[in-house]
Amino acid sequence: GENVEQHPSTLSVQEGDSAVIKCTYSDSASNYFPWYKQELGKGPQLIIDIRSNVGEKKDQRIAVTLNKTAKHFSLHITETQPEDSAVYFCAPMNTGFQKLVFGTGTRLLVSP
Amino acid sequence: DAGVIQSPRHEVTEMGQEVTLRCKPISGHDYLFWYRQTMMRGLELLIYFNNNVPIDDSGMPEDRFSAKMPNASFSTLKIQPSEPRDSAVYFCASTPNARVEAFFGQGTRLTVV
Numbered sequence: 036g037e038n039v040e041q042h043p044s045t046l047s048v049q050e051g052d053s054a055v056i057k058c059t060y061s062d063s064a065s066n067y068f069p070w071y072k073q074e075l076g077k078g079p080q081l082i083i084d085i086r087s088n089v090g091e092k093k094d095q096r097i098a099v100t101l102n103k104t105a106k107h108f109s110l111h112i113t114e115t116q117p118e119d120s121a122v123y124f125c126a127p128m129n130t131g132f133q134k135l136v137f138g139t140g141t142r143l144l145v146s147p
Numbered sequence: 148d149a150g151v152i153q154s155p156r157h158e159v160t161e162m163g164q165e166v167t168l169r170c171k172p173i174s175g176h177d178y179l180f181w182y183r184q185t186m187m188r189g190l191e192l193l194i195y196f197n198n199n200v201p202i203d204d205s206g207m208p209e210d211r212f213s214a215k216m217p218n219a220s221f222s223t224l225k226i227q228p229s230e231p232r233d234s235a236v237y238f239c240a241s242t243p244n245a246r247v248e249a250f251f252g253q254g255t256r257l258t259v260v
Binding site for chain 1: 151
């Protein structure tokens with residue numbers, strides 16, 4: 036099955052700084068790459084995704100970049116704000132198997 | 148739509164008792180996933196269904212765990228007998244197909260004492 040790792044496991048930044056979280060996967064057939072955000076006491080929620088025919092996607096302060104050759108993709112958050120504090124999960128998927136498996140998670144703390 | 152609805156939100160039970168967690172997916176969603184979340188093991192996929200049929204239950208930890216989906220609008224996850232190590236937050240999620248966003252419920256926090 037898919038082996039998914041995220042780094043770092045925890046990340047502390049000052050408000051206004053940038054944050055980058057990396058997700059490494061093992062299945063070379065993966066073709067869909069979403070990132071989810073989980074706030075305290077809630078279920079994960081999709082914040083951005085990318086498909087294998089695209090190298091980068093941006094939505095306001097967040098972006099995702101994909102390196103299929105190296106089998107990793109990254110979440111970039113610019114101008115971080117305290118409300119960005121949460122746990123972030125990647126979930127690379129081979130849509131042929133349609134199985135949604137999450138990475139190990141990264142706890143982001145943005146200090147004012 | 149009210150989103151994915153899970154019940155109960157909190158459950159406290161004694162070791163050895165049967166526990167049933169419930170999930171109502173978003174109408175029209177063909178896929179339903181059950182997850183368990185703990186600090187130690189993160190967010191683990193237990194089982195998922197497509198059109199009410201279990202597709203992959205390889206994540207179910209042991210025979211004490213069972214899941215059913217009798218119709219498109221209802222699923223249960225049962226633990227019998229429950230043990231303290233089953234204490235976790237259990238999430239249900241649904242998606243119209245596996246290639247787009249999955250929507251999660253608020254979760255059920257289970258405590259087995």
